[in-house]
Amino acid sequence: GDSYKNFPVAIVVLNDDFIKRWITKDEKNxxxxxxxxxxxxxxxxxxxxxxxxxxxxxxxxxxxxxxxEPFTIENGLLTP
Structure with missing residues (x-):
């Protein structure tokens, strides 16, 4: 996030397999x-x-x- 912004932000973890299936499942995607x-x-x-x-x-x-990259303790993105 940006500490100079006055609104909520989010980090969204993507699942590559789901995104690929979702895009190819329907032409509009x-x-x-x-x-x-x-x-x-x-x-x-x-x-x-x-x-x-x-x-x-x-x-x-x-x-x-x-x-x-998902949040894990091993990669330091998640605290124990």
């Missing part, structure tokens, strides 16, 4: 073949789900970062 398009789609999905569950606009994630 092929439009998300670039990271920027996929990032926008995931963020829109999160915003739609947050709204559906009653989150206020200031509670909604406004920016995301997509990563492929």
């Amino acid at each position: 092929a439009q998300f073949n670039t990271e920027a398009k996929l990032k926008a789609h995931v963020l829109n999905d999160m915003l739609r789900e947050g709204k559906k569950r009653g989150l206020m606009s200031f509670e909604q994630v406004k920016a995301i970062e997509l990563i492929k």
Whole structure:
């Protein structure tokens, strides 16, 4: 995140196998073949789900970062 921003951000861990199957499963999903398009789609999905569950606009994630490496203790991304 950026400590100079006044909104929530999220780190989203992607599952490569799922993304590949999802893109090839339906022709309309092929439009998300670039990271920027996929990032926008995931963020829109999160915003739609947050709204559906009653989150206020200031509670909604406004920016995301997509990563492929899961959080583990071994790689230092997760604390024990």
